[in-house]
Amino acid sequence: MREIIVLAEHRRNEIRDITFEMLTKGRQLTETINAELVAVILGKNIRDKAETLANYADKVLVIDDDRFEFFNSDIYQQALSTIIRERKPFLTMIGHTSYGLELAPSLAVSLNIPLVTDCLELEFSNGNLIATRQMYGGKMYSKVNVKKSESYIVTIRQGIVTPIEGKARGEIIELPPPVIEPVKKKFIEYVLPTVGEVDISSADILVAVGRGIKDQANIPLAEELAKTIGGVVACSRPIVDKGWLPSDRQVGSSGKTVKPKLYLALGISGAFQHIIGMKNSQLIIAINKDPNAPIFNVAHYGVVEDLFKIIPILIEKIKEVRKKT
Ligand SMILES: Cc1cc2nc3c(=O)[nH]c(=O)nc-3n(C[C@H](O)[C@H](O)[C@H](O)COP(=O)(O)OP(=O)(O)OC[C@H]3O[C@@H](n4cnc5c(N)ncnc54)[C@H](O)[C@@H]3O)c2cc1C
Structure with missing residues (x-):
């Protein structure tokens, strides 16, 4: 069965809301195109996170490896490229977040797959992906009929979908640590907002x-x-x-x-x-x-x-x- 992949985003030991928003949207889409919803989580000591995701997805692919302790788009890109090449998902959903913005374009280029960024809504019509985006700084909405492809990558805007509690009992599948070519990017430290700054x-x-x-x-x-x-x-x-x-x-x-x-x-x-x-x-x-x-x-x-x-x-x-x- 074809798959829709959702890349779980987590930071400082917490799954970020955008993940549940994408899983909710992904679930709606699987119902319209008869596909399976697959969450992918890369990290270190993330078994408990995988279990949470299993409430939402039909399958959870886990790579638990020291090299994924912190987000590094170059390392993520290599691991995800392998997963996408092997599984050929219909769609890969990534958050339109600082992580996703760094990862999705290079991933799409490396796989030669169409990428639509900052999507507000997604639908399928006759096997074609249609993405709703904003134009002119939010003055207009456009429906983008994405060029037909075997596989698509999209980034989803945060806070658009209201997450629904998951009722799935997905299968957790541990993937072997992938071969990763040496990368130049290196995680240094988290810089939290200074006192007085507000998120x-x-x-x-x-x-x-x-x-x-x-x-x-x-x-x-x-x-x-x-x-x-x-x-x-x-x-x-x-x-x-x-x-x-x-x-x-x-x-x-x-x-x-x-x-x-x-x-x-x-x-x-x-x-x-x-x-x-x-x-x-x-x-x-x-x-x-x-x-x-x-x-x-x-x-x-x-x-x-x-x-x-x-x-x-x-x-x-x-x-x-x-x-x-
Ligand atoms: C490309 C583009 C992007 C934009 N992005 C954003 C954006 O991200 N966020 C955003 O907010 N705007 C954005 N804008 C601007 C947006 O179009 C509006 O101009 C803006 O939101 C208006 O801000 P406002 O409601 O504070 O001011 P106003 O529209 O001037 O409204 C002020 C309100 O205060 C009320 N008021 C006045 N005095 C009192 C009082 N004493 N007691 C109670 N009520 C009172 C008035 O009745 C009025 O309704 C964008 C515009 C463009 C063109």
């Missing part, structure tokens, strides 16, 4: 500010609210353009895709470039003084009011509740 894509609660915040001097108000509810501050693009917050806080098509448990949007109109980056948040609450602001189309709850009236009340009330509990 908005992994935060559970985001307090996002837009142009409605009016002035840089008002950002601390949002920061106080964020602190009160245990969240961090994110923003729309104009806030970054003005230099009020760093670019790693920007949500949207040219910023980050986020999926927090709570997204509190303050004075954000809801332009589609912004919405695309936060619409999959579990709970969206918007405060905007314009009742027709498009943000209300995606918000679960909305407050039509001046944010400068609401935020201080909110902070006070939350503090009151906290004191009582």
Whole structure:
């Protein structure tokens, strides 16, 4: 049976969310083209990870080897090339992450397989792969009818698919350590964000500010609210353009895709470039003084009011509740 391969991404002993997103998408696709879903994991001491993946995939191919302790695209490329050459999967899915961006192009070139990057959606029609991508910085969507091929490689954008809990009982297959030619690239160290830097894509609660915040001097108000509810501050693009917050806080098509448990949007109109980056948040609450602001189309709850009236009340009330509990 033909296969769809998903390359599991893991870092610092954790499987990254993009893996489960791809497995969910991959499962949907196998149902439409009658294929098997195969997860591939390369690493060191990863048996427990393989077991987790077996809940999602029909087969889990594992290479447990010291040389895969840290991600190295050159070593990964060699191991994956061998797997893809041997198994001839219909499709290989890789995360559109810093890892995937380094790996997928060289892998596709080495195998002479078509590559489509940054896919939002995938479908098959008469055996052809059709990939949905964004164009012009997110202004338009295009459906790319990929040139017919025996095998394809795609990278999948993070945060687009909502992962569904796996119910599979996949077979775990240990592959022998592959022959790897010497590589020049070397892993040196993980550099974690310095104290004060924030990774908005992994935060559970985001307090996002837009142009409605009016002035840089008002950002601390949002920061106080964020602190009160245990969240961090994110923003729309104009806030970054003005230099009020760093670019790693920007949500949207040219910023980050986020999926927090709570997204509190303050004075954000809801332009589609912004919405695309936060619409999959579990709970969206918007405060905007314009009742027709498009943000209300995606918000679960909305407050039509001046944010400068609401935020201080909110902070006070939350503090009151906290004191009582
Ligand atoms: C190629 C391209 C890529 C882009 N990428 C991104 C991106 O990644 N992320 C992004 O965010 N944008 C992006 N943009 C910009 C996007 O089109 C919008 O311009 C931007 O999202 C608007 O930001 P905003 O909602 O903060 O500002 P505005 O659209 O100006 O909205 C401000 C909102 O605040 C409300 N408001 C004002 N005062 C108050 C108040 N006192 N109380 C309550 N509400 C108030 C107003 O009613 C209004 O709805 C991109 C644009 C382009 C062309």
